[in-house]
Amino acid sequence: MLQDILITGLINGGVYALLAVGFSLIFGVARIVNIAHTAFYMLAAYCFYALLVKAGLGFAVSGVISVAGVTLASMVCYRLVIEPVREHEAAVLIATIALALIFQELMLFSFGGHYLGIPSTLEGAVHILGASIPYQRLLILVVAAVMLSFVWFVLYRTRLGLAIRATANDLEVANLMGMNVNRVAMATVAISVALAAIAGVVVAPVFVVDPFMWLAPLVTMLAIVVLGGLGSLKGSLIGALIIGYVEAITVFVLPAGAYLKGAVALAIMVVVLLARPEGLFGVAFEEER
Amino acid sequence: MYLARRGWAELRNEVLVLPSRTLVLVWMLALLSLPVAYDDAYALRILTMTCIFAIFAASWDLLAGYTGQVNFGHALFFGAGAYTSALMSLRLDISPWATIWAGAATAALFGYGVGYLCLRLRGSYLSLATLAFPLIALGLLFAFPDFSGGELGISGLRRLTQSVTGNYYIAAIGMLAVVFGLWALADSKFGIVLHAIRDDELAARASGINTPRYKLAVFAISAAAAGFSGALFAHYIRIAGPSTLEVALSFQVVIWGIFGGVATIYGPVAAVFILYPLTEWLGSFKAFGELRLLIFAVIVLLVLLFMPRGLAPWVRDKIETQCPRCKQRNGIWKKMCRLCGAALKTEVPRAQRLVGHQ
Numbered sequence: 132m133l134q135d136i137l138i139t140g141l142i143n144g145g146v147y148a149l150l151a152v153g154f155s156l157i158f159g160v161a162r163i164v165n166i167a168h169t170a171f172y173m174l175a176a177y178c179f180y181a182l183l184v185k186a187g188l189g190f191a192v193s194g195v196i197s198v199a200g201v202t203l204a205s206m207v208c209y210r211l212v213i214e215p216v217r218e219h220e221a222a223v224l225i226a227t228i229a230l231a232l233i234f235q236e237l238m239l240f241s242f243g244g245h246y247l248g249i250p251s252t253l254e255g256a257v258h259i260l261g262a263s264i265p266y267q268r269l270l271i272l273v274v275a276a277v278m279l280s281f282v283w284f285v286l287y288r289t290r291l292g293l294a295i296r297a298t299a300n301d302l303e304v305a306n307l308m309g310m311n312v313n314r315v316a317m318a319t320v321a322i323s324v325a326l327a328a329i330a331g332v333v334v335a336p337v338f339v340v341d342p343f344m345w346l347a348p349l350v351t352m353l354a355i356v357v358l359g360g361l362g363s364l365k366g367s368l369i370g371a372l373i374i375g376y377v378e379a380i381t382v383f384v385l386p387a388g389a390y391l392k393g394a395v396a397l398a399i400m401v402v403v404l405l406a407r408p409e410g411l412f413g414v415a416f417e418e419e420r
Numbered sequence: 421m422y423l424a425r426r427g428w429a430e431l432r433n434e435v436l437v438l439p440s441r442t443l444v445l446v447w448m449l450a451l452l453s454l455p456v457a458y459d460d461a462y463a464l465r466i467l468t469m470t471c472i473f474a475i476f477a478a479s480w481d482l483l484a485g486y487t488g489q490v491n492f493g494h495a496l497f498f499g500a501g502a503y504t505s506a507l508m509s510l511r512l513d514i515s516p517w518a519t520i521w522a523g524a525a526t527a528a529l530f531g532y533g534v535g536y537l538c539l540r541l542r543g544s545y546l547s548l549a550t551l552a553f554p555l556i557a558l559g560l561l562f563a564f565p566d567f568s569g570g571e572l573g574i575s576g577l578r579r580l581t582q583s584v585t586g587n588y589y590i591a592a593i594g595m596l597a598v599v600f601g602l603w604a605l606a607d608s609k610f611g612i613v614l615h616a617i618r619d620d621e622l623a624a625r626a627s628g629i630n631t632p633r634y635k636l637a638v639f640a641i642s643a644a645a646a647g648f649s650g651a652l653f654a655h656y657i658r659i660a661g662p663s664t665l666e667v668a669l670s671f672q673v674v675i676w677g678i679f680g681g682v683a684t685i686y687g688p689v690a691a692v693f694i695l696y697p698l699t700e701w702l703g704s705f706k707a708f709g710e711l712r713l714l715i716f717a718v719i720v721l722l723v724l725l726f727m728p729r730g731l732a733p734w735v736r737d738k739i740e741t742q743c744p745r746c747k748q749r750n751g752i753w754k755k756m757c758r759l760c761g762a763a764l765k766t767e768v769p770r771a772q773r774l775v776g777h778q
Contacts (some may be wrong), residue, residue, distance in 0.1 A: 164544055166671075207713055210720060219728040221490075221678045226724055228671050229717040234713035346667055357548045386561045394559025397552035401537060403550050408540040 134262035136379045143267050145275030150310065150332040150348060151355040151367035152282060153323030159299035159362035160319040163213065163223055169345040169352060170231035171324045175331030176340045177238050180249055180413025198328040204322035206317060214313070218270045231345060239342040245341040271333045278329055279368070288366070295319055299362065351378075351391065354400040360413020369411065372397070422688050437758055439739040440752055444686065451592050454738075455585045464588045470655045470696045471588075476586060477676040477688035478599045484674075486606055486684030487638045488618030489538070492551035494535065494673050496525040499554060499665035501647025503561075506574040506660035516580055520651040527647020528640045535639025542621075554665045562663060569775035573661025591652060592698035598645050603685045605641070614638060615683075619689055681719055681730025690732050695720075 154168050171261040175197050182193030186381065208230055216222040255267035286292035297305040301401045306312045338344065355374050359366025377399055385391055435441045451471075455464060484490045505523030509516045534553055538546050561568040568574070580590050597622055605611060616624040617631050625631050654660040663669065673688075682690030695716065703712040729733035740749045745762035754764055 158544070164547065215725055221682060221722050221730075222728040225675050226721060228675060229721045229724075232713055232717040233721070236711065236717065240710055244651070280579045321484070350551065350667065351550060353548045354609045357545055360545055361548075362467065390562035391559050394556040394563075397556050397559075400552055401549060401556075403538060404541060408542075408545065410545070413545075 360410030366412030501650030523651030531643020
């Protein structure tokens with residue numbers, strides 16, 4: 132059981148980290164609370180399903196196409212829907228909620244509400260310390276690790292990353308230093324949605340795909356982001372692991388744990404916020420009055 | 421006779437001078453006289469639900485719009501009211517007329533608790549943290565199905581009265597009372613303090629306002645109103661289920677509030693009265709039935725692109741202007757302020773307009 136907890140926690144934590152880091156990026160740079168973030172994850176899973184099962188393309192091809200397509204769609208949505216109302220925080224908020232609802236309903240309409248299963252990308256399992264891990268879950272872990280390192284590389288070793296960090300730090304000064312803030316925001320949206328889309332594609336064969344699959348991870352992701360501190364990437368990563376393990380422990384140890392896993396994770400978030408209102412690694416928001 | 425003349429004078433000078441107030445009056449009269457004029461059970465059913473949700477949306481606005489505590493978990497209070505009232509009337513066999521108040525009181529207690537936990541949080545942190553509470557409650561409900569009915573909820577509740585019209589009037593009068601109560605509260609000195617807390621909490625504290633106490637009070641009041649609507653809802657549809665606590669409902673009320681225009685009270689109410697019957701009406705068409713949430717979201721999105729501050733402030737700016745001197749509102753057709761006599765539309769000479777304002 133201990134091995135199960137360790138491994139499940141790590142894998143779920145990896146998926147959550149992919150989602151939470153992307154969300155944190157958008158929030159840091161553009162101050163957008165993007166409720167539609169996990170809707171893009173759902174969209175990618177559906178895209179993958181359609182290309183793989185309906186169109187019969189290969190795993191790699193359909194994966195790449197769905198990630199690229201969803202990223203493109205997110206940029207179009209940002210341009211058309213979010214950018215015109217950027218000054219009005221409340222309007223941005225419900226614009227993202229409305230977007231998520233639109234995606235959900237579109238998928239409900241075109242694929243129906245039932246659960247869709249996707250065949251495993253990789254068959255077989257590996258045995259470590261008496262616990263058997265299917266290759267598919269191992270793939271999730273590898274992809275998450277690779278993508279997170281890639282994001283770290285982009286953010287800390289490229290000029291675009293420098294621009295993104297500068298904009299997150301102070302939008303106006305970054306603008307004055309000659310960065311095209313709108314384009315930086317656009318690039319951030321693309322990166323963060325690409326992360327969500329990748330999570331959707333790798334997770335689709337393990338979980339079932341349905342139009343409401345965006346709600347549960349949305350709540351967990353928001354809990355992680357708040358727990359780690361809004362806008363802090365390190366916080367999101369560590370928060371994702373904490374919540375991943377807490378959920379795994381609840382499911383394996385408590386009776387009726389499957390119902391309570393969300394509640395326990397959220398309760399932990401509340402407890403952390405009581406002690407540290409700015410989250411584990413958030414900057415204290417004194418000056419942002 | 422004197423009273424009648426006095427009343428007419430009040431009406432003419434205070435209500436009919438402003439198009440927005442006239443609209444509110446017309447809406448109120450229409451609401452109260454509808455069952456007499458058009459006694460269709462389906463329409464009354466939809467309007468009853470609309471009234472119940474209008475209370476809910478208005479209560480969210482007091483908390484989120486006025487005080488700036490943008491609550492993403494307002495469904496907690498709705499659900500607390502619904503479940504408390506349902507459990508008490510079913511298990512203890514108390515008349516629903518009494519349990520509704522108990523539901524509101526429990527919700528107020530929940531509101532106080534949530535407010536207490538969130539006192540130190542601000543902005544997006546508060547929004548995202550409050551999202552958690554209804555889900556924690558939902559998890560607990562599912563974990564103890566014997567007590568709460570689990571996924572099926574608590575069914576077989578009694579209605580307040582049996583007739584369709586009676587239920588409609590209960591909801592409508594309850595809605596008018598609560599909404600006007602909240603409006604009066606928001607317009608009072610208390611409401612001004614709430615504005616101050618939203619705009620700059622630090623400055624409000626520096627001015628000697630005990631902001632935690634005000635925030636707790638608002639959380640409790642707003643939760644009580646939401647719990648009242650939840651209890652009405654449970655007894656109207658005769659079931660208190662997990663759907664009263666879901667994220668969807670929390671988001672729904674956020675959409676109503678922002679779509680109507682925050683910090684107005686009447687904005688969210690107007691939004692519910694437009695959006696809820698519209699979605700129900702669209703849903704009654706066979707071709708649109710499946711698409712109604714989609715159409716709803718698209719409408720919200722399109723309207724927001726044109727009126728990012730919300731519907732009610734946009735309409736109000738179209739039909740009224742603000743006096744530059746005394747800040748009172750006037751009908752758009754007035755040339756002079758009705759209270760202080762200042763000119764409303766000063767003709768700026770062309771040359772001056774070209775130079776700009778300085």
